[in-house]
Amino acid sequence: MREAVALAGATVTELVGDRADDWDLAGELPRDVLRKLAEAGLLAAQIPARYGGPGWNSTDSGEFTAEVGSLCGSLRSVMTAQGMAAWTIERLGDPAQATRLLPRLVSGDTAAVAFSEEQAGSDLSAMTTSVTVDGSALTLTGRKTWVTAACYADFLLVVARMGAEGAVVVVPRTAPGVQVHRIGDPLGCRAAGHAHVWLDEVRLPLDHLLGGGRQPLPLLVTTALAYGRMSVAWGCVGMLRACLAAAVEHAGSRRQFGRPLGDHQLVARHVADLWAGEQIATRACEHASRCWDADADDLGAAVVLAKYVSAQHAAAGAAAAVQVLASAGTRDGHVVARAYRDAKLMEIIEGSSEMCQLMLAGHALSRR
């Protein structure tokens, strides 16, 4: 790992300290922590240097994401949102928009990305939020659900229909017609600032439409999600590492029936599976990051594979860790209890495990 990445890891470890448990219980991240990380460019470390960002490649950024993920799933979720917003702006925005918006994301501002709607979850083609253009202004109307980090965000990227195609609109949180309704009781990533976002005839200047809009909706969605999937996958690696460390520590120190728990084969098997899961997820993520950094042809499949494998192993690994720690890990807020709840959500978001299976099957079948 490069020196800058190690340094950033130390910075975030110190910033989080032992507070992640409290943040989970309170359901909120301290604003100063988010601001400090955002100002250092560490919420979206792949923003290129020409926009003032750290300009890390996917592999380095991934290792850092895992580090944050091992400390606090909520903070890592906010990073995922910020990075996805940055990548979407970089890819879909025109040069003037990138020059205007990306420096904000490395100097303290935060952003969130809104795709999902009540009737459009896995099936984003059912979305009804729409943007229309008249003269020099656009009008955006619709309701988005479960937008990670919306409670903290200075601006939102809202995915909408634009006639028969798609579009992404940059919406300042304070624009007239925008309402952010916090979701108070999420199962996991409890401090990630999830919210429903209502957009009521929000009128904005035309330059708030990334790249002028009218991109194919599937292209726009996969582009944004590709970054989100990488970030979630590496975050799952982090959860697995935290769970492995907790399980190893406990199995080595706690004694029952006159010996350490790890000397009982059934407990040892949990440890073996956790370690295997962490290794498998790491390799899948490393491969996907290499594909990302090389712009490889089959990047799409590598990214979905990494997300699918990592989320599944994180959910299974977190459950195993809770089993090994037993009563010692069943307090809300405890690292393995958090991972148990947080990891389950990783099988749902950014393409559920089932949607990943369908995509991977489609990929395999098309190679006949």
Next chain:
Amino acid sequence: MTTSSDRTAPDAVQTDLVQFLTRRTGKDWTADDDVFGSGGLSSLHAMELVVHLERTFGVSIRGGDLQKENFRTVQRMSELVERLQTAGDGGTGA
């Protein structure tokens, strides 16, 4: 494979794209078929298509160039590649 200073003959671009689409979808393609219509590319392959175009023809497709009009058919995509290669630095933005 070309560099950004080279121009690829439009025919060669079309042949390459038809091959790419055939490999990805397992069906035959013509230069005028609707790429994102029914039986067309899945969303997983949509991004691969952009990456493929960028890598194979040494262009950068960002901003306004990602509009659907430019991707509707193989014919349109070959026009996009030609325009971006002529622009030289890859990508005109919007």
